[in-house]
Amino acid sequence: MKYRGLTTAAALTLFAGAAHAQSSVTLFGLVDTSVAYSSNARTNAAKPAAGGGTQWQVFSGSVYTSRWGLRGSEDLGHGLKAVFWLENGFNSANGTFKNGGDLFGRQAWVGLSSDHNYTLTLGRQYDFLVTYLAPLSATGSGFGGNIAEHPYDNDNLNNDMRLNNSVKFSSASFGGLKVGAMYAFSNQAGEVSNNNAYSAGLSYSVGPINLAAAYLQINRNPNAQNATGADSTGDGNALTLGGLQRMYGLGAQYMFGQSSVGVLWTHTSTDSVSNLWLGGSTGNGALPGGSNGAGNYIKFDNFEINGRYFVRSDFSLGASYTYTTASFESSKGNAHPHWNQVMAQADYLLSKRTDVYLEGVYQRVGGGNGISAFDAGVYTLTPSRNNQQVVVAVGLKHRF
Template sequence: MKYGCFAIAASMLCASAAHAQSSVTLFGLIDTSIAYSSNGRVNPSKPSAGGGTQWQEFSGTVYTSRWGLRGNEDLGGGLSAVFWLENGFDATKGSAKNGGDLFGRQAWVGLASNKYGTLTLGRQYDFMVTYLAPLSATGSGFGGNVAEHPYDNDNLNNDMRLNNSVKFSSASFDGVKVGAMYAFSNQPGQVSNNNAYSAGISYSVGPVNLAAAYLQINRDSNSPNATGAVSTNDGDALTTGGLQRMFGLGAQYMFGSSSVGVLWTHTSTESATSLWLGGNTNFGTLPGASNGAGNYIKFDNFEINGRYFVRPNFSLGASYTYTMATFNSPTGNARPHWNQVMAQADYNFSKRTDVYLESVYQRVGGGNGISAFNAGIYTMNPSTNNQQVVVAVGLKHRF
């Protein structure tokens, strides 16, 4: 009897130990607000249809609502198998985002080494998102979605993901991390039609964080490849067209939980055809040939941001972004520029639940009458003119 009890106890201990070496976690976030927008278009892609003041219940003012599964298995010797599956959804009506893809935000599997870093394969974020966005107010920053730069032209708001990608992110070596990734076109005989690559570096020492990143997407506007690195049917498009490049630098200084940050990003798109907001609102077709032939657009974004914790559970934040662009086409040129101010107050009931008040004001000049350069904030209906104000009161809950 003693031996039987010992055997049962030993087997239970072994099972517990095996269970402790691997884990699967269900996680998520729900963000819903009541939002006011000025000058909203009735038809987002047709400013001539008119519009006006808009009140709406809105999902994802700061962070897109999502749920997912993540896990790891200890393989021994400091090596683990890891995975991440993440779905984005609209909390106001329960519908899926990212073109209806089940795990449209992220879907990857890989190996993680405590000594060297992590190698992953699947649908993933590039290094503009991984290293540079945390120093910004937008994206993973405190201001989130409505603080994004115009059209999220630099992807700091992580509206775009790379399919078919292999990504390596190093462990920290004296505060330095480096990373590189490649995304396949998956197209027979067209290796460079909608493939992509990205690289980045970050450095953290004491209260100072620095980062730089680069992303290039190779596309043929005459022969679109919908199954390549950047999908054309998942609702995650940014500026559409041909060859696209993004790069930038950023710095952040922390004092306690509070922070100040500055960054600059530059993007360019050849044969540009359309501009989008938040990845799923078509803001307007650019003048020129239907395939964008002869078109070229570039953006430079300059941002300063800061967040101050008045109390451990109450913070005030703000950012200012100046964006200047150059657009050239066979039918006309423009030099639009944007001034955008964001302000936020956030109160935490707990580590998982908080309420916020956030407002954004955007004004555009130099659009040369091109409606695609009217004001527009995230996926709120774009403005009928060159100005727009958004004010939102919302609740976020994490699980």
């Protein structure tokens, strides 16, 4: 009996170890903090042209937004796994939450993943411009990150917007080809199409060449905003306030070793637009034409070329140039602004998880027709009081 008990205990221990080996939960995160300089920063948000000056600040997320999270999987057998991802964004300069104070405002989803076929997930997730196209850009998940974003992040390549209430299908790679589609519910009774959304994309990789294309459409009623729909306005998620919004683009990248060059084009349009995401506050990006923007229309085209060269395995130099042209139409004033933006970066790895960087951006805007929303502005730093701005950040990133 004694030996039988020992055998049973040993078997249970081995079984517990095997079960544990079939499941995993990982704590992960990144902290990015810098000292940032901005020129011509507004001193009066209510009167943008009233004054401006140099601004120095400790700033969180010049390249990548500081975040922490939990991700995990459970082996269900037959090549199928349950997967989840919970991710919080925070301000490392003062310890506060980002994403409107949401606990898991960056991502929150659960789903199923097949080893060789697909992944199906439900929750708060990124669209396919972020998943497939952004890695070919300098902004977003690219090496330049946040302060390299296109004006107002109008195409969401900097992943400032997530889709709530979404169901997302992503295929595995078949000969280098991946495809995906998603639908995000409005969650509003009797208003299925008031702030619902859908997105699709494809990615193809062959040798050193990566190609991608993606599409996103958000359907909204500008006269009856649904703040808890697919593109939430309640958590500061919306990049542009208004009605029907479309985004799509194409990109290509060539890799040589660790180094790369990339080109891409994106187009976005919004009907009944009233506000643009500027300096982290839609109020600073208010457009003329009425409180709900009825009759207003805006479109953007972004053209980017970028490159990153590794001088050594631990030291890289990168740069990007983006030309953005826009057309704004309303009964109270039209404009055809255009932006020239240059970004340059030097990055040095102290270890595999820690690096220091120096990154600068110069932005110049023309054709704004005196509309303050079309003043220069870089990411969530204080926008310029005029058509030019220089931002320089020296920072430290650490991953865990």
